[in-house]
Amino acid sequence: MLQQFGFTQYESQVYQSLITEDQPLDATGIVKRSGVPRSKVYEVLHRLAEKGMIMESTVEKKRLYTALPIEATIKKLKADFETNVQQLREAQIKKTVTDDRVWTLKDNQSIQSVLQGLLQGAEQSIIISGWADDLAGYLPLLEEKYKNGHSVKIHVIGELSTEIPDVSTLIPDTQHGTLERSRILIVDEEEMLFAGMEDTAWQAIRTKSRPLVKFFAEFFYHDVALTEITRKYKDTVMKDEAVRNVLLNLRY
Incomplete structure (x- = not known):
């Protein structure tokens, strides 16, 4: 019950045993109902009391415990x-003069949060690539940056309706069997994030390394060039079997 809020399993078990009872319990009753070992129950009760999650009382030399009411618990949490x-926002982070390390990141929600933060912090330019249904969530922020004078370049797989003019659109067909889900973001030509799928899970790298930022910028323009060539000369290149096979094996 409480583990998702940072409490231990034993703390959660003890709290649940108390909140589901309409009367106070002593340590023996809590052990029976919670499954927490007797050797641990007093330690757990002490921690819960220190955290303000339970109330204590002594009646006829017996120590009794009851849970903080559920609504009060919700407000407290x-x-x-x-x-x-707020403390996290106010935490002072030491800035290094140059950080060319490559940081890895897992979990799609974490990757999306970092990407959103990089977009918000962009001061001059944004280069971004991804699938239309993915980029749609960032479109309001991208358009806001564009209206504020930022250079915004987009490469998108699928239809994306936007007022940003510099958009290269690839509409995949059934022959594009090698297309993979990915994201590229480069902000202010100095920091990049690349995310891709591996075994159905998202993984990403983030860095300010100049060689890698330059490499992924060139990779972005490589995708744009292939998209425009495919779009403008599709009928011609698709008739040439050798050229078609090469194009269809490239990752846009």
Whole structure:
């Protein structure tokens, strides 16, 4: 119950045993209902009391415990979360003069959050590539940056309706069997993020390394060039079997 909020399994079990009872319990009753070992129950009760999750009372020399009411618990958890978020925002992060390390990142939600943060922090230019249904979530921010004078270049697989003029669109057909889900983002020509699928899970790298930023920028323009060639000369190149096979084996 409480593990997703940072509590231990034993803490969650003890709290649940108390919140589901309409009367206070002593340590023996908590052990029976929670499954927490007797050797651990007092330690767990102490931690929960310190965290303000339970109330204690002594009646006829017996120590009794009851859970904080559920609505009060919800309000407390929300308040704790907001406090932690604010402390995180205010945390001072030491800046290094040059950081050319390559950082790896997993989990799609984390990757999307980092990408969003990079977009928001862009001061001059944005280069971004991905699938239409993926980029659609970032479109309002991209259009806002464009309206504010940023250079915004987009390469997209699939239809994407936008007022940004510099968009290269590849409409895949049944012959594009090798196309893979990926994202490329380069901001201000100094930092990049590349994300791709591996075994059905997203993984990414992020870096300010100049050689890698330059490489992925060239990779972006390589995709744009192939898209435009395919779009303008599709009928011609697709009639040439050798050229067609080469194009269809490239990752746009």
